Amino acid sequence: MTLGLLLDIDGVMVTSWQALPGAVDALATLDERGVPRMFLTNTTSRSRTEIACALGKCGFDVAPEEILTAxxxxxxxxxxxxxxxxxxxxxxxxxxxxxxxxxxxxxxxxxxxxxxxxxxxxxxxxxxxxxxxxxxxxxxxxxxxxxxxxxxxxxxxxxxxxxxxxxxxxxxxxxxxVGKPSPVGFRAAVDLMGLEPNQVVMVGDDMHNDVLGAQASALIGVLVRTGKFRADALRELQRDEFGPVPDHIIDSVADLPALYDRLNG
Ligand SMILES: [Mg+2]
Incomplete structure (x- = not known):
């Protein structure tokens, strides 16, 4: 099986358009392995071309066509x-x-x-x-x-x-x-990758918009402890045993290649 990756940008790859530690290497590693991927962002301050360009300046190799914006x-x-x-x-x-x-x-x-x-x-x-x-x-x-x-x-x-x-x-x-957590963007990205929802891993720093939104659309949800992640907000959500649970939590996108290998194995 080859899983696809759907990546949030702000708070996962960059903060204020500076690469987060380990993010450039992690993306390059996954790229070398030919992992199918797309980016899904609620960023509205820049167009797809501008986002690809800003990511390029941080050292990421991303094409505008790979980015779905709200x-x-x-x-x-x-x-x-x-x-x-x-x-x-x-x-x-x-x-x-x-x-x-x-x-x-x-x-x-x-x-x-x-x-x-x-x-x-x-x-x-x-x-x-x-x-x-x-x-x-x-x-x-x-x-x-x-x-x-x-x-x-x-x-x-x-x-x-x-x-x-x-x-x-x-x-x-x-x-x-229309943007995350609505199913519109998750469905569009899954279709563009030619995969089924349960073959796509969504990685984000927003528990509600990224992770629970993706899981509600049958994708695999991964929460990173960077960007807008707050441990106390997660604890509050999970206060009782029926609280929502991300499928996986990693410290940052730097840990994504190892998690991907485990899931894809
Ligand atoms: Mg984000």
């Missing part, structure tokens, strides 16, 4: 479900490159669909109030993901999920989120 998946979702509609995107960072096939507008008043990307300074009181008004006016809102936080060299930052919960409560309507 923006790319969201563009495909919006094209399929709201074809031809004008889309207003609220996102921290230029993301148009990954939103090909979608008609973008800068004017929220003319929006027929709202897409919420990654949080940042563009998530102002005014901008979020505009989203609220559009939601009340029944304009569909789609989010690239509902991550609560992301990890940076300066610590954890608040992400889109925190705002989504507030908007949903204020309006009384759920917002569809």
């Amino acid at each position: 923006a790319k998946l969201t563009a495909e979702y919006v094209s399929a479900n709201y074809p031809g509609k004008r889309v207003w995107v609220l996102n921290q960072g230029p993301i148009a490159e990954d939103m090909t096939g979608v008609e973008l507008t800068d004017d929220p008043a003319s929006a027929q669909v709202v897409v919420l990307g990654g949080a940042g300074s563009v998530f102002t009181h005014d901008a979020l109030s505009t989203v609220l008004e559009l939601m009340i006016a029944k304009v569909p809102v789609v989010a690239m993901h509902r991550s609560m936080t992301w990890s940076t060299a300066q610590g954890l930052k608040i992400d889109t999920g925190v705002y989504l919960e507030g908007l949903e409560k204020a309006v009384g309507r759920k917002i569809k989120a």
Whole structure:
């Protein structure tokens, strides 16, 4: 059997676009063995090309086509479900490159669909109030993901999920989120690798989005103790015997080649 690998990027390979210790060597080792792999990221601050380039500067050899971003998946979702509609995107960072096939507008008043990307300074009181008004006016809102936080060299930052919960409560309507942990990206990656879900190992630092999301889609989940991993949060989740359990936990991606050999053996 040949297992495939699906790798989260932020907090697993890099933090603030610096390689984590041992990550470059681990990836090169797996590459030499010809292990099928893809990357699945909720990163919304950079396009696939920019991510591949940033990884290249860290010493990773990754092609843009190997990377599935929440923006790319969201563009495909919006094209399929709201074809031809004008889309207003609220996102921290230029993301148009990954939103090909979608008609973008800068004017929220003319929006027929709202897409919420990654949080940042563009998530102002005014901008979020505009989203609220559009939601009340029944304009569909789609989010690239509902991550609560992301990890940076300066610590954890608040992400889109925190705002989504507030908007949903204020309006009384759920917002569809396309990125992890929704099955959309896991299924797309598994299909692109030509494997079955139970033949793919998802590696991530986010217990909920990466590991439990993958396991809910029948992939094998591996949690790393780097990035946004917090031992106390894991203990809290596993407080009772019915708490969720990752299939495997490793200290960092440096330990992945050994785990892969064990699983693939
Ligand atoms: Mg991560």
